[in-house]
Amino acid sequence: MSMLFEPFTFAGMELRNRIVRSATYEKRADVDGFVTEELITLYRNLAKGGAGLIITGNALVHVSGRSVPQAICIHNDFYIDKLKKLTEAVHKKSGRVAIQLVHGGRQCFPSMLGTERPLAPSEVYEPTLKTTPRAMIDEEIWQIIESFGDAARRAVYAGFDGIQVHGAHGYLVNNFLSPYTNKRTDYWGGDEERRFHFLEEVFKSIRKEAGDHYPIMIKLNSADFVEGGLTVQESLKIAKRLEDMGLDAVEVSGGIYESQLKAARTGIKTVEQEAYFREAARTFKKELNIPLMLVGGIRSKTLAEDILREGDADLISLSRPLIREPDLPNKFKEGKEKADCISCNGCMRFMKLDMVRCTQLEKGAD
Numbered sequence: 001m002s003m004l005f006e007p008f009t010f011a012g013m014e015l016r017n018r019i020v021r022s023a024t025y026e027k028r029a030d031v032d033g034f035v036t037e038e039l040i041t042l043y044r045n046l047a048k049g050g051a052g053l054i055i056t057g058n059a060l061v062h063v064s065g066r067s068v069p070q071a072i073c074i075h076n077d078f079y080i081d082k083l084k085k086l087t088e089a090v091h092k093k094s095g096r097v098a099i100q101l102v103h104g105g106r107q108c109f110p111s112m113l114g115t116e117r118p119l120a121p122s123e124v125y126e127p128t129l130k131t132t133p134r135a136m137i138d139e140e141i142w143q144i145i146e147s148f149g150d151a152a153r154r155a156v157y158a159g160f161d162g163i164q165v166h167g168a169h170g171y172l173v174n175n176f177l178s179p180y181t182n183k184r185t186d187y188w189g190g191d192e193e194r195r196f197h198f199l200e201e202v203f204k205s206i207r208k209e210a211g212d213h214y215p216i217m218i219k220l221n222s223a224d225f226v227e228g229g230l231t232v233q234e235s236l237k238i239a240k241r242l243e244d245m246g247l248d249a250v251e252v253s254g255g256i257y258e259s260q261l262k263a264a265r266t267g268i269k270t271v272e273q274e275a276y277f278r279e280a281a282r283t284f285k286k287e288l289n290i291p292l293m294l295v296g297g298i299r300s301k302t303l304a305e306d307i308l309r310e311g312d313a314d315l316i317s318l319s320r321p322l323i324r325e326p327d328l329p330n331k332f333k334e335g336k337e338k339a340d341c342i343s344c345n346g347c348m349r350f351m352k353l354d355m356v357r358c359t360q361l362e363k364g365a366d
């Protein structure tokens with residue numbers, strides 16, 4: 001009996017199956033961050049392709065957090081009308097769509113900001129971008145917290161079915177949570193309780209604007225995979241704190257730009273190499289009551305079914321496989337066993353690509 005294609009409901013949101021399109025930046029917004037026809041077509045195809053829930057590529061809550069070009073923006077009311085077109089396209093195909101809210105923090109390309117120094121909790125050098133961010137002052141921190149709430153209000157107006165806070169992968173929320181990047185000694189830093197304050201305020205700001213019953217999720221690092229970074233046990237405590245505050249679901253990922261073990265790993269050739277955050281998910285599941293999404297290297301249907309059956313996760317999240325095959329959920333349903341994605345990360349060389357796409361397809365590979 002397939003569990004993957006059983007409907008799943010949480011926080012009042014009915015999903016037609018348990019497959020989630022994990023947030024994936026598309027480089028298809030226009031240069032000002034407005035939704036384009038290309039982006040709507042992509043979402044229509046994802047919805048037609050059968051995913052139960054689609055999470056958008058990271059959407060910008062404040063201009064000081066722009067990390068990449070042509071990402072979706074939601075930092076101004078001007079964006080609402082076109083975002084609404086995107087949610088309507090998904091709903092017409094019986095899909096659900098949540099928006100991922102982000103501030104890029106320490107990992108913003110300076111060229112994206114028009115300034116030399118990205119904003120972060122503390123001035124910890126970032127080796128991949130070769131920049132040292134500037135520590136935010138109190139006023140800036142409150143401004144960003146408010147911008148998450150404002151973005152949430154816009155998301156509701158635009159018809160999104162839920163919100164996911166990007167709390168993973170080395171962006172601003174993760175910067176505050178992690179002892180590796182948060183060296184502050186004021187209200188926003190210090191022990192794990194104090195490092196949680198920023199996310200606590202972000203969550204409260206979103207909940208206030210979105211309303212008590214609106215689905216709010218988070219993508220969290222199980223671990224940062226850098227010395228002195230977040231560990232699974234510490235991340236689990238963060239998830240538990242959020243659950244107590246009324247969080248509706250958590251997606252488990254891991255890694256930051258400079259870590260050895262990354263969120264999107266290459267060289268997944270065997271089933272054993274798939275689902276590389278499964279162990280962490282199992283640890284989380286033991287302690288949490290809210291639904292858990294597992295992302296990272298899942299390629300085989302049998303494995304996805306096994307993860308669900310064993311209770312290691314409630315939902316299966318896929319990113320790269322859906323770049324290559326937006327209709328993979330339907331194909332799985334019709335009997336396909338394995339995604340075509342070979343995890344080469346050609347799609348991640350987006351600074352060189354005109355848009356995020358599967359570079360294998362152009363090579364004429366099978």
Ligand SMILES: Cc1cc2nc3c(=O)[nH]c(=O)nc-3n(C[C@H](O)[C@H](O)[C@H](O)COP(=O)(O)O)c2cc1C
Binds near residue numbers: 023024169265317
């Ligand atoms: C091109 C590309 C863009 C991505 N953009 C985002 C993003 O906007 N937000 C996010 O949380 N993760 C993003 N990710 C990470 C994926 O959501 C996912 O966590 C990771 O790729 C592992 O899952 P996979 O093996 O199914 O690809 C991106 C990954 C890729 C390859």
